[in-house]
Amino acid sequence: MDAIIQLIHVSKWHDRKAALSDVTLEIEKGEFVLLMGASGAGKSTLLRMLIGEEQPDEGQIFVHGRNVTKMRPTEIPYLRRKVGAVFQDFRLLPKKSVFDNVALPLIVQGASEKDIRRKVTEALRAVDVDHKKDQLPNSLSTGEQQRVCIARAIVNGPVVLLADEPTGNLDPERTREIMELFKLINARGTTVIVATHDPHVLNHMNRRVITLVQGVLLSERRIGQGVGV
């Protein structure tokens, strides 16, 4: 299998404190990876580096064959179009409808009207909120808002989907639903990386688990049945 993400001896310091310390890992195409660790373990830092929001102080990062650490600032937006991101706080635009929120990545890329309509409808259907496409995000439940956020992340068919504490604001039932959704997305071929501090998430997963403790990669293990679907 091909590695879609590679971290080679990556270190990052925040105010003289190591956020990541000499992390080396590979994630293969189509994998589903859980990035576990307590708050401040370096999970978010790692994810931010994968989309070029932060640069490591040492080491190199490759995403989809491109060295992120050597990218020019003008190239970063194009990387982010290949890597979808889901956030704990959803980051939806409150004054735009669900449809318009999900359409945003396609508008940014200059997709045609026809493509936008088709892809947004498909993405909303995939996360099961297509019946709420004309509503404003604030009128939706937290679970639905997270679904809209996921739809926005997958609407342009990214090769990798990153989720930073996607279930942090959800109850156990909604958590299960969202994790099932990630499994479905992964089953369609997208590499999925979910960062979480919630050990209950493991109950729903049979996947590779990477554990970070204070910026150090502590363990890598596989739980359940194999990798991928």
Added chain:
Amino acid sequence: MRRLFYLVREAWANMRTNRTTTIVAVLTTAFTLACVGIFLLLYVNLRNAAGSLQEDVKVMVYLEDRLPGKTMQELERKLRADRTVDGLVFISKEQALGEFRVQFPSESHLLEGLGENPLPASFVVTLASSFRSPDAMKGWVERVQTMEGVAKVDYNQEWLSLLAELIGYIELAAIGVGILLSAAAVTIIGNTIRLALLGRREEIEILRSIGATRTFIRIPYFLEGAVLGACGSALSLGILKFAFELFRQQIQLTGRFNGIEGMISFFPLSVCLALIMVGIGLGFAGSVMSLLRVGEGRA
């Protein structure tokens, strides 16, 4: 198409969200540009007036008394051959006296006491348009002054130079005030854009996270600045036109400065369009300034 629609809609949304600051920015820009416009209007009209007056400038070459016919013919030949001279009219002593009587009928008795006609014969010379600058005229006059048979050469040099000097000062004032007030307009628009940027910081973060380029993020703010500048300059032109018409009406009503209302004019369409373009440019500069200051530009 949808992208363009989105960008325009975002710019419009920015302006609507910060309605009060947008209105204040347009009004202040209009006021500052109107101040610059007053100087510009004054400058343009004075220049036009100076231009038309210079068209009309005649140089009087007064001849010595009792000049032999041969010398006068020789002088006329020399003047006509001069490429600086566009036209030449001879005024005899008798014609000069007749004109004096027509122009100053109440003073004509003054000449009668002298017995003999004291007015000299003269050539009224119109210079070619390329030789009507004060310097060129001065050089020509000095040359003709030395010619045989010429008693005196006279033209309205003093007040023409004065007018040129005045126009120069107004030009300087217009440039100075223009630079100063343009900087003020840029700052005002810049601050309006800055407020919009700060108010939409979260949205900008979201756009960045989904792969929007710097240009895509910036365009609505550039558009907003340009629209503010265009509205401000259009409004300033409206204010100026209103003030101009009011001024013209006052001249007609009071009857003072008769004839001046025919000489003054408002900016032609091309200058109006140029002023609106200047407004757009200032607005654009304001946007650039605030985008650089707030630092949205991180990739």
